[in-house]
Amino acid sequence: MSQFLISPATTWNRVNHEDMKVKDWIEPSYAQLENRFDVVITGVPLSRSSISASAASEYPDSFRKSWNFFTTYSIDEDVDFRALRIADVGDVKMHGTNILQCHENIEHAITDIQKKCPDSFYVQIGGDHSITAPIIRSLAKHTGKRIGIVQFDTHLDLRSTESDGPSNGTPIRQLLDAGIIRGEDVYNIGLHGFYNAPSLMKAANHYGVNRITLKQFRENGAEKQIAEVMKALQDKVDIVYVTVDMDVLDITYAPGVPASTPGGMRTDELFDLLYEVGKYDIVRGMDFVCLDPYRDTLEQQTVKAGTYAFLTAMVSRYVYLK
Template sequence: MSDFLVKPATTWNRVEGQDLKVKDWIVPSWEVSAATWDVVITGVPLSRSSISASAASEFPEAFRRSWSLFSTYYFDEHVDFRSLRVADLGDVKMHGTDIVRCHANIEAAMVDVLKAHPDSCYVSIGGDHSITAPVIRALAMETGKRIGILQFDTHLDLRDVQEHGPSNGTPIRQLLDGGIVRGEDVYNIGLHGFYNAPTLIEAARHYGVNMISLKECRRNGATRQIADVMAALGEKVDFVYVTVDMDVLDIAYAPGVPASTPGGMRTDELFDLLFEVGKYDFVRAVDFVCIDPHRDTQAQTTVKAVTYAFLTMMVSRYIHL
């Protein structure tokens, strides 16, 4: 295990059987010596960098606890995807107050993950959206590849870093200003409503960020929309990083997201989009961010939605790769 990763508090006693739960499918990497994984999961429990008051740092544990609620059989496609090899690598070590140090730890942990698992797909469970910047910095530094970003979000996350710091409102701006990614390689799907100020629209146009409204996405449909974006990215980048800010969902579907709003996506729309995304083998990494389990309903509406979204992308990857 990396010096920057720790064993999570939530672990499961895995049970083998004909009917397999997700908790029995995902393997704790610290219990296995050397292994090759199709997918590796890293918890990134940081929320001090959130503009909105948030306990998103608690989400990696809530995510793991939800694994007992899902099976490895996907009814919609009548497929059992248990043979996809998935490992839990644990959580990134965090400092109690120093956000910059936390981001440095994320970057260092991700470099170690890439070195140990160079051929895997990387799943990061946030944490707030600020985690995306250090994860992608590590990917760019370690691989030397040109990275495209597919962002599902209500917001552009292009706030001025000098004014707002390394917060969850600035990860895309950090990457653009740092020359890590190009604006033309960023596609943001799900923008809607009254939640992006004119200065942010100006910034997006300045950097050449591709803005796709929720209305446009609905008009195109999930299959066509993702096919169009992936075709464009496929002409430019070496691989794609998908970042899923759960505030892209309507507040009715995401009560556990501090910045969720009226007018957003339905959960089934997000699931359909991620199923399409999972078809492409040059999608090498994904994160899920900005979920506060303390704000969620007693039925864990948002927590379950994220786990469902993650599994939808995994089963698609299993079917199509």
């Protein structure tokens, strides 16, 4: 067990039966990390680094609670994917006030997981978008490989670290400034509306970040768009990491997002994109960030959308990469 991981608040008594729910499928592995899992889930409950007031730190717990609403059978694919071996290794231990210490803990925890589970696919449940920077730092340092990023987001996340620090507005900028990633290896899909200032576009041009607006994506469709992005990345990088900022969704579909906006994606569009990225073996990890259960509807509309998004990527990996 990594010293940087703790057991989560919500746990389930797993029951093995014909009609298996997700709560019965995902195996708790808090005591030890083992290299026998296809997928490893880690909760990253940090949101004090969010520019917008946020309780996204509560999402890992809400994510686990939602497992009771879903089964391991996909009617769309007519497949039960319970054979996919998946573990929940708990939450990264957070410092009460020190954001940089929290980021160090995240980096150490992800490194420990990679050492113990080198063959797994890594899923991180945030937390705000600041968590992506230490996760990718860990992947880059541990593997020594060139990493590409597919980012589903309303925002560029290229704010200056001098003015905004290690916040959820700067994870991509942090990685670029540190030379961890290259701008040409970042593909941001879903940009829309009136939410990115000219200075951020200037930064995107400076670093060479690839931008695909929501309008462009809709003209291409999910399958074509992801095929184009993956073809470009496969010619350049060794590993692709997918980061899903839930604020890419329209406020109608995702009210439980701190920076929710009109004009964004529908949930089915995000699901289609995640189904497509799940087909590619070069994709080795992903995170889901910026989802605040306290802002959500009573029916937990956004929480369930986040879990559905995760399951969509998992069933795709099972169908295409088993």
